[in-house]
Amino acid sequence: MIYISDKALQKVHQLKSDADLSDDYFLRVSVVGGGCSGLSYKLDFDNETQPNDQVFEEKGVKLVTDLKSFLYLCDTTLEFSDGLNGKGFHFENPNASRSCGCGESFAV
Numbered sequence: 590m591i592y593i594s595d596k597a598l599q600k601v602h603q604l605k606s607d608a609d610l611s612d613d614y615f616l617r618v619s620v621v622g623g624g625c626s627g628l629s630y631k632l633d634f635d636n637e638t639q640p641n642d643q644v645f646e647e648k649g650v651k652l653v654t655d656l657k658s659f660l661y662l663c664d665t666t667l668e669f670s671d672g673l674n675g676k677g678f679h680f681e682n683p684n685a686s687r688s689c690g691c692g693e694s695f696a697v
Contacts, residue, residue, distance in 0.1 A: 601616055628661065639655065
């Protein structure tokens with residue numbers, strides 16, 4: 590399962606509304622190679638699922654990830670911060686053994 594915090598949920602709804610996206614769109618969460626620690630998170634709005642996608646419904650929002658990314662994202666929570674120490678989405682990932690200083694990449 591992939592989880593989403595209340596604050597991240599509000600921001601996702603705001604971004605969908607600002608982009609004038611229909612309810613057919615969902616949040617695609619994936620892991621790609623790169624970044625300081627080797628793996629980076631990627632967030633996009635999408636409206637087409639793929640055959641090996643894992644689909645989760647959390648607090649009324651649909652979160653979709655490919656099977657390979659799910660191996661890294663299992664039990665991860667998507668968070669959002671708007672504080673002075675950084676603004677944006679970040680992940681609370683229990684599978685990460687380390688993350689870089691900027692928090693945008695991780696290793697397992």
